[in-house]
Amino acid sequence: MLKRATAVLVIVAAATAGAYAQRNRGGQQNIQYDPGSQRAKYDGRWAFVRLRYTSGFGRGGPAWAHDYPIGEQHFLQIVKFVTNADVREDTTQILTLDDPEIFKYPIVYMAEPGYWTVNEKEASNFRAYLQKGGMVIFDDFHYQDWPYFEQSMKQVLPDAKFMDLDIANPLFHSFFDVPSFDVVHNMYDQGRPIFRGIYEDNDPKKRLLAIINYNTDISEYWEYSATGFNPVSDTNQAYQIGVNWIIYGFTH
Amino acid sequence: MALGVAFALLTYRRVRRQARGRDRAILIGLRLAAFAVVLFCLARPAIILKAAVPQQNFLGVLVDDSRSMQIPDQDGKPRGEFIKKNFSAAESPMLAELTKRFAVRQFKFATNAERVQNSAGLTLDGTSTRLGDALDRARDELSGLPLSGLLVLSDGADTADTTFEDSLSQLKAQGIPVFTIGIGQERLGHDVQISRVDTPRRVLKGTALVVDVVVMQTGYAGQKVPLNVESDGRIIAQETITLPRDGESSTFRMHFTAPEAGLKTFQFRIPEQPAEVVKQNNVRASRLEVYDRHEKVLYYEGEPRFEAKFIRQALEGDENVQVVLLQRTNEKKYLRLGVDDENELFGGFPTTRAELFAYRSIILGSVPASAFTADQLKMIAEFVNVRGGGLLMLGGRKAFSEGGWAGTPVGEVLPVVLTPGLEQAAEYFASISIEPTREGLEHPATQINEAEKPSPERWAKLPELSTVNRISKVKAGATTLLNGADEGRTERPILSYQRYGRGKAIAFSVQDAWLWRMHASMAVEDTTHRTFWRRLLRWLVDDVPDRVEMSASQDTVEPGQPVTLVAEVRDKEYAPVNDASAVAHVTLPSGKVEDVPLDWTVAKPGEYKGVFTPSENGEFKVRVGAARAAEDLGAASLSFLAAPSVSEYFDAGMRAPLLRRLAEETGGRYYAANDTAALAEAISYSGRGVTVVDERDLWDMPVNFLLFLGIIGTEWAFRRAKGLA
Numbered sequence: 001m002l003k004r005a006t007a008v009l010v011i012v013a014a015a016t017a018g019a020y021a022q023r024n025r026g027g028q029q030n031i032q033y034d035p036g037s038q039r040a041k042y043d044g045r046w047a048f049v050r051l052r053y054t055s056g057f058g059r060g061g062p063a064w065a066h067d068y069p070i071g072e073q074h075f076l077q078i079v080k081f082v083t084n085a086d087v088r089e090d091t092t093q094i095l096t097l098d099d100p101e102i103f104k105y106p107i108v109y110m111a112e113p114g115y116w117t118v119n120e121k122e123a124s125n126f127r128a129y130l131q132k133g134g135m136v137i138f139d140d141f142h143y144q145d146w147p148y149f150e151q152s153m154k155q156v157l158p159d160a161k162f163m164d165l166d167i168a169n170p171l172f173h174s175f176f177d178v179p180s181f182d183v184v185h186n187m188y189d190q191g192r193p194i195f196r197g198i199y200e201d202n203d204p205k206k207r208l209l210a211i212i213n214y215n216t217d218i219s220e221y222w223e224y225s226a227t228g229f230n231p232v233s234d235t236n237q238a239y240q241i242g243v244n245w246i247i248y249g250f251t252h
Numbered sequence: 253m254a255l256g257v258a259f260a261l262l263t264y265r266r267v268r269r270q271a272r273g274r275d276r277a278i279l280i281g282l283r284l285a286a287f288a289v290v291l292f293c294l295a296r297p298a299i300i301l302k303a304a305v306p307q308q309n310f311l312g313v314l315v316d317d318s319r320s321m322q323i324p325d326q327d328g329k330p331r332g333e334f335i336k337k338n339f340s341a342a343e344s345p346m347l348a349e350l351t352k353r354f355a356v357r358q359f360k361f362a363t364n365a366e367r368v369q370n371s372a373g374l375t376l377d378g379t380s381t382r383l384g385d386a387l388d389r390a391r392d393e394l395s396g397l398p399l400s401g402l403l404v405l406s407d408g409a410d411t412a413d414t415t416f417e418d419s420l421s422q423l424k425a426q427g428i429p430v431f432t433i434g435i436g437q438e439r440l441g442h443d444v445q446i447s448r449v450d451t452p453r454r455v456l457k458g459t460a461l462v463v464d465v466v467v468m469q470t471g472y473a474g475q476k477v478p479l480n481v482e483s484d485g486r487i488i489a490q491e492t493i494t495l496p497r498d499g500e501s502s503t504f505r506m507h508f509t510a511p512e513a514g515l516k517t518f519q520f521r522i523p524e525q526p527a528e529v530v531k532q533n534n535v536r537a538s539r540l541e542v543y544d545r546h547e548k549v550l551y552y553e554g555e556p557r558f559e560a561k562f563i564r565q566a567l568e569g570d571e572n573v574q575v576v577l578l579q580r581t582n583e584k585k586y587l588r589l590g591v592d593d594e595n596e597l598f599g600g601f602p603t604t605r606a607e608l609f610a611y612r613s614i615i616l617g618s619v620p621a622s623a624f625t626a627d628q629l630k631m632i633a634e635f636v637n638v639r640g641g642g643l644l645m646l647g648g649r650k651a652f653s654e655g656g657w658a659g660t661p662v663g664e665v666l667p668v669v670l671t672p673g674l675e676q677a678a679e680y681f682a683s684i685s686i687e688p689t690r691e692g693l694e695h696p697a698t699q700i701n702e703a704e705k706p707s708p709e710r711w712a713k714l715p716e717l718s719t720v721n722r723i724s725k726v727k728a729g730a731t732t733l734l735n736g737a738d739e740g741r742t743e744r745p746i747l748s749y750q751r752y753g754r755g756k757a758i759a760f761s762v763q764d765a766w767l768w769r770m771h772a773s774m775a776v777e778d779t780t781h782r783t784f785w786r787r788l789l790r791w792l793v794d795d796v797p798d799r800v801e802m803s804a805s806q807d808t809v810e811p812g813q814p815v816t817l818v819a820e821v822r823d824k825e826y827a828p829v830n831d832a833s834a835v836a837h838v839t840l841p842s843g844k845v846e847d848v849p850l851d852w853t854v855a856k857p858g859e860y861k862g863v864f865t866p867s868e869n870g871e872f873k874v875r876v877g878a879a880r881a882a883e884d885l886g887a888a889s890l891s892f893l894a895a896p897s898v899s900e901y902f903d904a905g906m907r908a909p910l911l912r913r914l915a916e917e918t919g920g921r922y923y924a925a926n927d928t929a930a931l932a933e934a935i936s937y938s939g940r941g942v943t944v945v946d947e948r949d950l951w952d953m954p955v956n957f958l959l960f961l962g963i964i965g966t967e968w969a970f971r972r973a974k975g976l977a
Binding site for chain 1: 581618
């Protein structure tokens with residue numbers, strides 16, 4: 001039932017967000033990459049937080065902004081439609097790792113972590129964020145980028161162990177029962193997607209501090225859901241995985 | 253008389269001119285006084301008394317043989333020494349004096365009263381004083397004999413749990429006067445006493461306890477002394493307290509955590525002070541069952557939000573509180589976390605009382621009242637009112653008035669005043685800085701320090717939270733523990749509670765207490781959030797009754813003193829059960845087990861009673877099992893201690909008012925121990941027993957003649973002085 005609802009929703013989202021998406025795809029120069037312009041007053045609800053870091057420009061913009069803002073805008077509509085989570089649709093946040101504001105949003109998202117570099121202040125702030133109860137989702141990740149990501153992440157959590165997550169993990173069943181994540185393959189690289197995690201105290205019985213979508217790009221599916229670029233079933237599953245992250249993050 | 257007056261006036265006529273008016277008045281007065289004395293004697297007045305016939309009457313002497321008589325405040329010696337000195341042998345001063353007039357029968361009394369030859373064998377170690385029983389015993393034993401009265405020598409420290417009103421009525425009815433001698437000082441010179449300690453009967457392991465300790469003292473006003481809480485020989489809490497003024501009581505609050513499971517004895521002690529008269533009252537023991545089990549709390553969260561995550565995180569690893577999260581993720585979909593099996597809450601929020609009442613407490617998150625059926629709303633109210641569970645509602649966009657809870661049975665239970673119609677109102681948001689109220693500073697649930705001490709400065713450093721609920725008032729009878737002030741400094745209740753029926757309801761109106769964990773200003777190692785939620789939920793489940801509840805009339809008794817065991821039995825829906833069979837299995841200190849059947853009292857639904865009398869010292873463990881046909885209704889257990897009482901050492905000053913009342917109401921008289929010279933004669937003239945009429949001439953007393961001579965002499969001297977002689 002919910003799968004059908006999601007499938008329908010993809011189409012709805014495509015119709016309603018299509019115009020917005022086209023406007024932004026057609027004019028990258030209009031996108032505001034200044035975090036200050038994205039700062040919204042906290043009102044107790046969760047807003048989608050995209051982490052901004054220092055890096056060179058990737059495909060048409062800074063690496064941290066890949067799929068921004070269409071990806072999260074589509075995704076938030078889905079979250080609002082299929083769940084009763086009262087998340088913010090009126091704004092998304094762009095925050096740096098050393099910004100105290102991140103502590104008001106216990107789920108954050110980072111794109112293209114292969115390009116991520118981190119200084120000591122950022123590492124320290126981010127470490128505290130994760131240790132207190134925050135959760136980060138790393139997404140849009142090329143196969144060859146792992147060593148760079150690992151290097152940065154080890155600055156944040158030096159003792160972190162990266163563990164592969166299988167499909168039985170509660171993460172993939174917190175809202176939708178995701179049967180397989182093989183379908184959400186990376187559009188630009190070969191090979192199967194790999195989902196990894198970092199657990200609190202490296203104990204799989206405890207909560208996930210970090211979800212790492214390695215060799216895949218979930219938000220790419222969200223971004224292009226209005227275009228017909230991907231099959232609906234694949235896009236559906238990308239949304240399902242995303243919704244599960246959020247429900248997991250709200251409860252674990 | 254008339255002739256006398258005329259003669260006096262005639263006599264003084266001659267001197268009228270020589271004397272001044274005042275002198276004349278004095279002289280006339282003296283002369284009239286002399287005539288009055290003569291006339292009094294000529295009238296031959298006499299007084300008639302009923303005096304006891306010597307050796308024809310009995311006198312019951314009751315001497316106090318209790319422990320309090322060891323207190324050395326009668327001329328610096330133990331109180332009992334006064335009795336031994338005066339009543340040990342025939343030649344003892346007071347006994348000898350009384351024996352001349354009466355046949356003396358001595359009784360010693362403490363817990364029981366018994367006839368003794370004399371007081372030489374007093375042990376002064378009776379663990380209680382039952383004055384009424386002693387008076388009854390002496391009256392019964394001396395009934396039918398000519399009795400002049402009873403003489404009680406005691407410090408008046410009656411420790412019986414019943415008053416002696418019945419005994420007093422009997423004495424008054426039979427006209428038996430009671431003479432009393434108060435031994436000891438009404439106020440001890442130097443003494444520190446722990447008068448009272450209030451602890452709950454049982455607590456969940458790890459619960460923060462705030463215990464009121466009442467201290468009284470004399471002789472050490474203003475001094476600082478330690479007040480310790482000890483368990484199993486270890487000091488688990490200590491406060492330095494300043495002693496109150498002489499004779500006054502002060503209450504001190506001790507904060508500590510019940511450390512280990514089991515039936516524990518906590519001792520509250522102030523060390524012995526220099527020159528202290530009674531050291532035994534420096535310590536008070538309190539028995540407490542620290543139980544160790546999983547208390548299940550059903551947390552129904554209506555929308556995915558971080559409060560659920562962080563409450564779960566705070567309770568993670570807690571061995572005693574299990575939070576079962578029923579997370580509604582959309583209108584008809586639930587995520588269940590912390591359940592015991594796959595069937596638990598499979599259909600969402602419970603639809604039967606039996607299922608719901610299996611939990612000890614409920615937390616309602618941001619969920620609207622419309623998410624429940626009318627019967628479910630009624631069930632939640634009954635969960636508090638009938639089952640005795642705890643209900644906690646959290647702030648949120650769908651909570652309180654904004655969730656449409658006004659006018660529902662649950663709204664009735666909540667401690668805050670709800671406003672109808674706000675579920676459709678524009679959204680509201682306020683940042684709130686929170687501080688504890690006076691009650692909150694001392695309440696166990698709002699101690700956010702690990703060290704269980706009041707922490708006003710800690711509260712001041714916590715980051716602001718926010719609320720989306722318009723709550724400005726609590727109901728009459730509700731208590732507010734935390735207040736909040738918004739940007740406009742408007743104050744509102746944040747954490748409030750009230751008792752409702754058998755249970756309690758709590759309102760915590762913020763939506764993001766998780767910021768006390770996550771906020772940038774909170775250190776990673778800070779435990780405030782965890783401590784707050786653990787203590788709040790322990791309080792929520794604390795004192796929630798089971799289906800079978802048990803109590804004993806006392807938790808410490810003396811061997812031979814009966815204990816009433818009371819059980820309350822309810823079914824799965826917590827309706828009282830009157831047709832159960834309930835048996836108390838009492839395990840004696842020796843290991844032997846005795847069964848005591850408990851009978852339904854009829855007076856109260858579901859209540860069963862039985863009586864057990866311990867015959868030895870030690871701990872008696874009682875387990876009550878209840879069943880109805882083949883249905884096991886549950887069990888409960890407790891323990892009580894059979895041991896010598898120490899109540900004699902508390903409020904150990906001599907209680908003169910009690911002894912005075914006993915004497916005055918029966919027609920006797922009260923004497924202080926060092927002023928008993930007139931005692932024997934007073935008893936003789938009590939008018940009871942075999943008496944003779946003793947007529948004594950008042951005119952024939954030498955004092956009359958001396959008075960006459962004195963008046964005449966004074967007159968003569970006055971005349972001489974004035975030149976009138």
